[in-house]
Each structure stands twice: as C-alpha cells, then as structure tokens.
Amino acid sequence: MIPTVSASGLTLRFGGTRALDDVSVRLAEGVTGLLGPNGAGKTTLLRVLATAVPADRGSFTVLGHDPGTTAGRLDVRRALGYLPQTPGFHQDFSAFEFVDYVAILKELTDRTARHREVRRVLEAVDLSDVRGKRIKRLSGGMRQRVALAAALVGDPGFLVLDEPTVGLDPEQRMRFRELIAQAGEGRTVLLSTHQTEDVAMLCHRVIVMAGGRIRFEGTPAELTDRAAGRVWSSTERDPAARAGWRTGTGAFRNVGDPPEGADLLEPTLEDGYLLTLDGETAEVAA
Numbered sequence: 001m002i003p004t005v006s007a008s009g010l011t012l013r014f015g016g017t018r019a020l021d022d023v024s025v026r027l028a029e030g031v032t033g034l035l036g037p038n039g040a041g042k043t044t045l046l047r048v049l050a051t052a053v054p055a056d057r058g059s060f061t062v063l064g065h066d067p068g069t070t071a072g073r074l075d076v077r078r079a080l081g082y083l084p085q086t087p088g089f090h091q092d093f094s095a096f097e098f099v100d101y102v103a104i105l106k107e108l109t110d111r112t113a114r115h116r117e118v119r120r121v122l123e124a125v126d127l128s129d130v131r132g133k134r135i136k137r138l139s140g141g142m143r144q145r146v147a148l149a150a151a152l153v154g155d156p157g158f159l160v161l162d163e164p165t166v167g168l169d170p171e172q173r174m175r176f177r178e179l180i181a182q183a184g185e186g187r188t189v190l191l192s193t194h195q196t197e198d199v200a201m202l203c204h205r206v207i208v209m210a211g212g213r214i215r216f217e218g219t220p221a222e223l224t225d226r227a228a229g230r231v232w233s234s235t236e237r238d239p240a241a242r243a244g245w246r247t248g249t250g251a252f253r254n255v256g257d258p259p260e261g262a263d264l265l266e267p268t269l270e271d272g273y274l275l276t277l278d279g280e281t282a283e284v285a286a
Contacts, residue, residue, distance in 0.1 A: 003028055004188040005158060007060035010048055019044040020055065021212040027158075031184035033199035033220075034192040035273055036209035042192045043085060043162055045209070049190070050082045050160050063157050078107070081156035085163045085192075087147040091136040095127055095146045098135055102150040121149040125179055141172030148179060159189045165198055177202055196270040206269075208276050216276045220269050227267035227275050232258040243274050 005027040012020040047053045065075035099118045108114040125145040165173045208216040233251045237244040242256035
C-alpha cells in the first residue's frame with residue numbers, strides 16, 4: 001500500500017478532553033471508512049487532516065505536502081476536497097453559483113475555465129438539470145450532491161467526507177454510494193459514517209475509533225471476522241450477550257460469547273464493529 005496520506009502521533013485536546021490521542025494512520029487510493037460512536041474523535045480527525053484545525057502534537061502529509069509550513073498547508077488545501085458534516089450553504093445561491101463560489105475560493109481565476117469545471121462537477125453528480133435552481137428549493141439529497149460537487153472542484157487527490165449520507169432516504173443513499181464509489185477511483189477518499197452498511201458496500205479499508213484512539217484498522221472482511229463464532233440465535237434475548245435484539249423473524253440475534261451448543265449465525269461487519277468497541281458507547285447503525 002503506497003500511502004497518499006500519512007499521519008503520526010496526532011494529539012489534540014479541547015479543554016480537559018483529549019479528542020485525538022496519539023492517532024497514526026496511513027491512507028491509500030480508494031475509499032477508507034471511518035466508524036465510531038459519537039464523541040469518538042472522527043470529525044476532529046477529519047478537520048485536522050483537512051487543515052481546518054491544527055493538532056497540538058504530531059504530524060501528517062498529504063500527497064507529499066507537509067501542512068506544518070505555510071506553503072505546505074496551501075499545497076494540501078489545493079489537493080483537498082472537503083465535505084463537512086454541515087455544509088455552509090448560501091441558501092439564495094443557485095447550485096451553479098454556490099459551486100462557482102467554492103471554485104473561486106480554490107483559486108480557479110479564469111472565468112471560462114472555472115465555469116467549465118463547475119459544469120463538469122455538477123454533471124458528475126447528476127445535477128446539470130437543476131444547476132440554476134436555488135439551493136433552498138432543493139431536496140436534502142440534492143443539497144448533499146451540491147456539496148459533493150463543490151468538494152470535487154479541481155479534481156482533488158484527497159477527498160474528505162463527513163457523514164455524507166446522514167438524513168438521506170434509502171434511494172438517495174444508494175445514489176450517493178454510487179457517487180462515492182466513483183470518486184474513489186484514482187483518488188483517496190476518507191469517509192466518516194455511522195452507517196456500517198455504507199462501509200460494507202463501499203470501503204476497501206475501515207478504521208474504528210473510540211475515545212480519540214484507533215481501535216481497529218484493516219479490511220471490512222477482517223473487521224467482520226472479529227465476530228466469527230460470536231453471533232447466535234435464540235428464542236429470547238440471552239442475558240450474557242453483549243448486545244441482542246429481536247429480528248423480523250421473531251428470533252433474537254445475540255452478539256458476545258455464546259453458550260455451549262448455541263445456534264451460530266453468519267457475522268456481519270456491524271457485529272465485528274460492536275465487539276471491537278466492547279465497553280465503549282456505540283450506536284447500532286441502521
């Protein structure tokens with residue numbers, strides 16, 4: 001694996017809270033999923049790598065650029081596409097005007113070339129037909145695609161996406177997954193999400209964070225294998241299970257240490273995620 005992004009010992013405190021605790025990661029071409037409960041440090045890590053906030057300690061490079069210097073930081077930002085969890089839309093802008101505004105911030109100064117690039121990224125996210133429509137009149141799914149188009153301006157080599165599918169209905173989420181998969185061809189994408197299903201369907205690698213530290217890093221299959229032999233079915237919730245819930249069949253799916261002779265089930269990535277956290281507060285993804 002040839003790393004596009006390499007970070008070592010990233011540490012950041014907010015008051016008495018250590019949001020990042022000696023975090024080291026290496027990201028290569030393709031889509032890497034970042035999972036973890038609320039307060040795990042996922043958004044903080046994304047903001048540090050996007051140069052939105054500096055770490056107290058540690059270092060990282062993006063495509064060989066070191067943001068520790070002013071020139072290096074500018075180079076990182078030129079190579080970066082960033083979709084924050086809450087995009088700062090100008091509601092009265094049209095989709096075209098908003099993406100054009102972002103393109104100006106990304107130093108695309110030639111008007112003809114810039115507008116050509118804006119049309120390209122809007123077409124890439126299938127919004128050409130509504131590019132003149134005001135953002136406040138677009139659906140939630142369309143607004144997310146506008147934000148993704150803005151992140152894709154300039155064909156960045158490193159794309160940072162913070163919860164891009166949150167609030168989307170199943171059809172919108174499926175469309176967005178397709179766009180993210182396409183974006184991961186030929187570039188590095190770091191996708192923070194609560195949706196283990198997104199990671200299972202999209203990601204080449206997965207990182208699990210909790211308490212500001214990395215608890216797991218590997219392939220989705222390796223995370224799933226952590227639950228092998230530790231998921232079982234029963235007619236009622238097993239009190240010894242780490243987690244358990246009634247399924248649509250009426251049977252209970254239990255995760256943890258099964259009793260002798262238990263009816264074992266095929267594990268999922270979500271099962272491996274739950275067991276990796278083991279004791280941490282986790283949200284079960286839909």
